[in-house]
Amino acid sequence: MQKGKKYLSIFIVFLILSAIIFGLSKTGIFSYPASFVSSAFSPVQSRFLHFTIGIKSFDNRNLKEENLMLLSQMSDYQKLKEQNKSLLDQFQTSSPKSPSLLPADVIGAPSFIPGLSAPENLIINKGLKDNVKVGQAVIFKNNLIGKVEKVNQNISQVMLITNSNSSLTVVTGNEKNILGVLNGEGSGEMVLDNVLLSENLKNGDLVFTKGDVNLNLEGIPPDLIIGKIISVEKRPSALFQKAQIQGLIDITKLSTVFIVSGQ
């Protein structure tokens, strides 16, 4: 009986403490103590993760790198061709500002079974003190990885484009004139949806971001690679056609990413 009372009092004390902290955390009062803890742990997490990435990425690295480089060059070529055409026509005006990139270490990539299942989010070691804001794009080379979802003083959470809550407007096709909506499906999968039946989607076509940036160039920049089409689902009875998209980057092997910080 005595033991039960003791447990009850301890339970009540910790319950009240947790509830107070939970209530006050919404006001941001604990952001500095929390940043102290996260800055103390982030180097350990980073080493932990980099060690496992080093073990995993031993095989097929060169081939994949080469493949990625070729696809990137292809997209650059397409981009240059379009830019050239636009400049010749004197229609495109150059942006007065160019976005700057902030490198960040990946310190967490939680997934169901690490190494087997794909993560839905990444934790990176840059936060408010590095001027990271919610909604900024996170890239690797010229591939979109995701966007910043939550930020505290020292670390941020990145929602990957494969996350089931992720959705963005994309373009595809040789002329980049086929518009669609890319939805994350979880487990590292993506679907291109809302594409008109009259459009001609082809396997192997690259999918790019359409772009959604504000005046400070923050948000998702245009022409970033999302992935390539691996299968098309076109039914005459449906309103739109769909396509499965495969990313060109193995997110589980990333140790550094870049935040598009605008200005």
Add this chain to the structure above:
Amino acid sequence: MRIWILSFILLIMVLIEATFTTVPIVLLLLISFLVLEKKSWVFSAAFFSGLALDILSLRFLGSTSLYFIIVLFIINLYERRFETANIYFVLFASFIGSFFYLTVFDIRFAFPQALFSAFLGSLIFFLISILSKKEKLGYKYRIGK
């Protein structure tokens, strides 16, 4: 000494959960600690490990602590009437605790992860109970000497 070793294991588990996995291994460890140790320090361990997880996973501070403490208290209430230090109870408690944890914190595939957690929880319980038995035997041996 023993409490420091268990706290160190808990800290490692916090780091592993925040870095690698969505499976609630810290909760599984706390359930096994409570069922085997039956000590009040498990509540303080739940409180602090929950806070650490909240910080490292960018959740609202105190949310994981609240969840851990409530789950442990429910297990504690159950323990007053029934025997909880058996693998069937741990299997059940790990499944229910993990399922609601994954649902509350909006982690996908809650059911398969909870199933996996139930088996992992039983394994953790099994390993800790072996270690506890060895330690108790060693203690008896030293007293006997």
